[in-house]
Amino acid sequence: MSPHSLLEIRDLYVSAKDKEILHGVNLNVRQGEIHSIMGPNGSGKSTLSNAIIGNPTYTTKGRILFKGRKIHLMNADKRASLGIFFAFQSPVAIPGVSLRSLIRTFLNEKRGKQSYEEFNRELESITSLIGFNRELLNKELNVKLSGGEKKMSEMLQLLMFRPELAIIDEIDSGLDIDALKRVSRAIELLSKKSGVILITHHTTLHKYIQPTQVHVLVNGAFVESGGIELADKIEREGYSAWLKKKNSG
Amino acid sequence: MVKEEKFRVDYSSYNFHNKRKYAFKEAPGISEKVVRDISKIKNEPEWMLDTRLKALRIFQSMPLPKWGADISALNFSELIYYARPTEKKVNSWDEVPDYIKETFERLGIPEAERKFLSGVSAQYESETVYHKAKEELDKLGIIFTDIDSALTEYPELFKKYFGRAIPMTDNKFSALNTAFWSGGSFIYVPKGVNVPFPLQAYFRLNIARIGQFERTIIIADKGSSLHYIEGCSAPIYNRASLHSGVVEVFVLDDAKVRYTTIQNWSKNVYNLVTQRAIVHKNARMEWVDGNIGSKTTMKYPSIVLLGEGASGEVLSISLAGRGQCQDAGAKAIHLAPNTSSRIISKSVSLDGGRSTYRGLVRVSERARNAVSAANCDALILDEDSSSDTIPYIESQREDSLVSHEASVGKISDEQLFYLKSRGLSEEKATDIIVSGFLSPFTKELPLEYAIELNRLIRLEMKGAVG
Known part of the structure; x- marks a missing residue:
């Protein structure tokens, strides 16, 4: 294991309903790095993030290490308590539960009971940072929210959670440019102390967040990794080059 | 809070x-x-x-x-x-x-x-x-x-x-x-x-x-x-x-x-x-x-709407755990014109508990333009538990507007997983979903009662779930 490694994925095979979706992937994320995982729809991006956070719908083979600890057999709540946070692309609605009370609950669980003053101060500063509409704090979680509002809710939770590893699924869909800029700045701030994995199939996001590494996932395997120039290539040519290779090979 | x-x-x-x-x-x-x-x-x-x-x-x-x-x-x-x-x-x-x-x-x-x-x-x-x-x-x-x-x-x-x-x-x-x-x-x-x-x-x-x-x-x-x-x-x-x-x-x-x-x-x-x-x-x-x-x-708390323009509401919840049978509901009897009633019932069954909503809405001949709406939602937490909805509607007027809606559901895996991904245990996640389900009721309580109710619910669920 390399020093300061936060997340280490070795030979990971992931299946859902007996169908293998990921066919042996490797990934290494260190503190301070932003990894962008790109790929066409259905390439296995969501499967990978679900496997990392411990969605029980998926079965895995191989190893996932977080800060040197094997986590691939742990429940999702245990993984979260170690410092992994997943911002969902389409988070589920939970009627009758306010966003504010949910954040308060998971923070109390994670850090022990915090005073209301302290909690409110933190909430205040993060809502200002990302321009979060505070009215949403008292609304029911993801009930009757627009796509953009759900995204912002996920980002607010993420920033309040202060994870060591943040996995962010398709953050750019549904957010307007201003919101995306503010959120991107917040992610960059977060990445100074944490590792970040961005899941995306567009390249738009990279105008605002500079990834350390870009990985291309096609048909359940990483086909290429590199720097930002890889994203530029995708911007120009799409995924056709890899898809063709796969098909002809 | x-x-x-x-x-x-x-x-x-x-x-x-x-x-x-x-x-x-x-x-x-x-x-x-x-x-x-x-x-x-x-x-x-x-x-x-x-x-x-x-x-x-x-x-x-x-x-x-x-x-x-x-x-x-x-x-x-x-x-x-x-x-x-x-x-x-x-x-x-x-x-x-x-x-x-x-x-x-x-x-x-x-x-x-x-x-x-x-x-x-x-x-x-x-x-x-x-x-x-x-x-x-x-x-x-x-x-x-x-x-x-x-x-x-x-x-x-x-x-x-x-x-x-x-x-x-x-x-x-x-x-x-x-x-x-x-x-x-x-x-x-x-x-x-x-x-x-x-x-x-x-x-x-x-x-x-x-x-x-x-x-x-x-x-x-x-x-x-x-x-x-x-x-x-x-x-x-x-x-x-x-x-x-x-x-x-x-x-x-x-x-x-x-x-x-x-x-x-x-x-x-x-x-x-x-x-x-x-x-x-x-x-x-x-x-x-x-x-x-x-x-x-x-x-079955009852409202007898005797005078013109009278209105009433029954908002009830029940929690049926091990060995419990909660047979609860409401009655609304419309006896005068322009009367209205509203019934909201929420039940949670767990650990083998049985809950039944039993309701009666009656609109008499004299109750011109009566309006009555009932909503009954049941949440069943496991396979040993059960829930029934038994609404009786007796209307003697064609101009009355009587509705009854009922739903029976389970806690979705998706909701549980979402909360677990936030670091909450299965038990806690279930608590939160159940409290949320009951919140239309809890919201109507004075603060100290709302807190007590949430604690009681948490206590009831402990051991029964997860």
Whole structure:
């Protein structure tokens, strides 16, 4: 294991309903790095993030290490308590539960009971940072929210959670440019102390967040990794080059 | 939620039994002698004794209801029908016997006493022992007293309303209550007076095999308003107990009454309650009814919309855990034009519990343009548990608008996973989803009750889930 490694994925095979979706992937994320995982729809991006956070719908083979600890057999709540946070692309609605009370609950669980003053101060500063509409704090979680509002809710939770590893699924869909800029700045701030994995199939996001590494996932395997120039290539040519290779090979 | 710390209650303390001497205790069983003794001890007028005796005969002649929860295991002859812990009533907190204070203390109620109980009537077993009416209530001419005193002090008002909404012949248990009633609240709010704070009563059962038949009468005179809160908890015993209360509410023209109950009887109590409100012209009645405890509950708060423009709402929740059967619901009887009713029912079944929504909406010939909407949602947490919805709708008018919507669901894996991904255990995640499901009810409660309810729910779910 390399020093300061936060997340280490070795030979990971992931299946859902007996169908293998990921066919042996490797990934290494260190503190301070932003990894962008790109790929066409259905390439296995969501499967990978679900496997990392411990969605029980998926079965895995191989190893996932977080800060040197094997986590691939742990429940999702245990993984979260170690410092992994997943911002969902389409988070589920939970009627009758306010966003504010949910954040308060998971923070109390994670850090022990915090005073209301302290909690409110933190909430205040993060809502200002990302321009979060505070009215949403008292609304029911993801009930009757627009796509953009759900995204912002996920980002607010993420920033309040202060994870060591943040996995962010398709953050750019549904957010307007201003919101995306503010959120991107917040992610960059977060990445100074944490590792970040961005899941995306567009390249738009990279105008605002500079990834350390870009990985291309096609048909359940990483086909290429590199720097930002890889994203530029995708911007120009799409995924056709890899898809063709796969098909002809 | 700001005051959460202050209301931390150790619910393990519910399961205890204070030792004390009872001032008077009847031999178990039902007999004319018991009825005569109760009436004699209370120094009641002749008419009340006659009423009790008549009710006893009706009770004995009526069969158990053939519908609803299974109550065939009830053994009436094994219940004690009357007990009171102290001889005389007291008027200040200082005079309350220590063992009772201790009980309140363990329930975390002294805090509530200081902060919230401006006018308090606490019922301890069959008898009201502590009653403290705030000066403010007197100034406004509001009567808030225990029902036994009301019979002596306000005989005409008492006689005018006793049994008017719920006659002894209504059902077997209203007959039983009428024969053996003891304790309960009596409230009269004069014309145009708004009671400035909720009136609250705490009471608990604390003796094995007790039968508690409290009787409450509330009269809100024209244009007045009142919120009455009744919360109860009971310690746990081996023998089955019976609680069979009767609550009669009279909401006169343009008045408004809200009656909030959170019932948390111990798991051996049969809770068979009759609650009915007569709602006059342009008046409004709201029942806010939470059923958490008891072995078996049968309770259908009713609104009888008697005057034109009258409206009413029944908002109820029930939680049926191991060995519990919550048969709860509502009745809305539309007897006048332009009346409206709304029923919202939420039930949670877990750990083998059974919950049933049983509701009746009746629109009479005279009720032109009646509107009634019912929404019943059930949440079933595991495969051993069950839920039923039994709505009866009887409308005699074509212009009435009566709707009933029901849903039955489970907690979705998606919701559970979402919360777990935030670091919450399966148990905690389930708690949150269930509290959220019940929140339309919880929101209507005063803060301290909402907190207590959430704690009770959490306690019920502990061990049953995950």
